[in-house]
Amino acid sequence: MKTFHNPHHAAHAGQQEMFRGRMVPCHEVPARLDFVLAELARRPLGPLGPPSVEDSALDAAIARVHSARYLAFLASAWDDWVAMDPANAQRDALPSVWPLPSRHGFRSDVLPANFAARLGLFSFDSGSPLTAGSWAAARGGAACALAAAQAVVNGERSAFALTRPPGHHAGPDFLGGYCFLNNAAIAAQALRDAGHAKVAVLDVDYHHGNGTQTIFYERADVLTVSIHGDPTTEYPFFLGHADERGAGEGDGFNLNLPLSRGTGFARWRATLDTALQAVHNFGASALVVPMGLDTFEGDPISGFTLQSADYAVVGAALAGAGLPAVFTFEGGYAVDEVGTNTVNLLEGFQQAT
Numbered sequence: 001m002k003t004f005h006n007p008h009h010a011a012h013a014g015q016q017e018m019f020r021g022r023m024v025p026c027h028e029v030p031a032r033l034d035f036v037l038a039e040l041a042r043r044p045l046g047p048l049g050p051p052s053v054e055d056s057a058l059d060a061a062i063a064r065v066h067s068a069r070y071l072a073f074l075a076s077a078w079d080d081w082v083a084m085d086p087a088n089a090q091r092d093a094l095p096s097v098w099p100l101p102s103r104h105g106f107r108s109d110v111l112p113a114n115f116a117a118r119l120g121l122f123s124f125d126s127g128s129p130l131t132a133g134s135w136a137a138a139r140g141g142a143a144c145a146l147a148a149a150q151a152v153v154n155g156e157r158s159a160f161a162l163t164r165p166p167g168h169h170a171g172p173d174f175l176g177g178y179c180f181l182n183n184a185a186i187a188a189q190a191l192r193d194a195g196h197a198k199v200a201v202l203d204v205d206y207h208h209g210n211g212t213q214t215i216f217y218e219r220a221d222v223l224t225v226s227i228h229g230d231p232t233t234e235y236p237f238f239l240g241h242a243d244e245r246g247a248g249e250g251d252g253f254n255l256n257l258p259l260s261r262g263t264g265f266a267r268w269r270a271t272l273d274t275a276l277q278a279v280h281n282f283g284a285s286a287l288v289v290p291m292g293l294d295t296f297e298g299d300p301i302s303g304f305t306l307q308s309a310d311y312a313v314v315g316a317a318l319a320g321a322g323l324p325a326v327f328t329f330e331g332g333y334a335v336d337e338v339g340t341n342t343v344n345l346l347e348g349f350q351q352a353t
């Protein structure tokens with residue numbers, strides 16, 4: 001398995017996130033990726049290096065899933081934040097005001113001149129700090145996703161986009177859930193554009209992949225499946241219910257498999273079979289796996305109870321789909337174990353292939 005790692009990831013380093021009325025240290029920290037790199041050094045899966053993709057190809061691939069207005073916002077966000085107040089250079093940018101959906105009368109068609117308002121327009125939570133290096137890091141991550149898709153197009157059985165910030169909560173024109181660019185969606189679209197007629201996305205992060213679902217919701221060429229904590233009680237709360245099946249041409253091409261907080265591996269594993277059956281019925285020729293390790297029992301912000309050894313079983317089950325696969329690194333906040341759990345899953349996939 002080829003691994004593409006993002007050399008710019010550490011440029012994105014938030015200080016604090018808003019949680020229930022106070023600021024707490026960020027869970028999504030650079031050390032997460034370092035632990036995965038360290039474990040890959042101990043248990044190599046194949047070649048590892050930075051992505052090599054042309055700037056113009058990268059811009060085009062990102063623009064296939066994100067709006068021009070959102071991308072222009074992201075590209076100048078840090079400079080605009082500091083321009084509001086030079087002292088902002090020492091602070092992360094976090095939103096504090098949002099437009100509710102348009103049925104409440106708020107407008108999102110007029111781009112606010114005020115940056116704090118613009119940040120609210122393009123985000124859905126106050127837990128995803130935007131820092132001086134966020135755009136460079138997110139772009140570097142998208143490059144990993146694109147390179148991984150290209151590797152699979154060129155005949156690799158699998159490839160791993162090892163990057164942060166994660167991506168699966170980012171939608172066509174919004175950030176949130178620690179995510180800015182949707183790496184899994186960029187990979188899935190790149191696979192489509194390179195000739196894979198049907199691509200399946202199987203999201204195994206603890207949190208519902210709301211961004212990916214929204215990006216592909218009205219499309220029949222990309223099946224989106226997600227196994228996650230029930231949004232009735234779990235983040236991102238406002239999407240991820242079982243009755244969301246897709247819309248228009250995409251009706252029937254989204255499958256949500258929410259599970260109660262506290263769910264253990266037996267139940268989770270059986271649910272993975274349901275997900276894999278849907279992927280099989282769809283007839284995809286390539287698979288994208290947004291890989292969150294926050295289903296782990298020791299995860300500080302999540303509620304499933306998977307054990308480290310379980311991830312090897314997950315990897316082997318995913319290999320059973322018999323499809324070329326791109327893995328994108330998503331959540332997983334038990335930092336000391338995230339390397340072990342990641343490599344257990346990928347090694348399980350590789351050994352079963």
Ligand code: Q9C
Binds near residue numbers: 127166169292294331
């Ligand atoms: N105090 C991903 O796993 N809410 N994002 C956390 C914790 C946000 C998770 C609250 C969770 C976002 C990629």
Ligand code: ZN
Binds near residue numbers: 207292
């Ligand atoms: Zn997550």
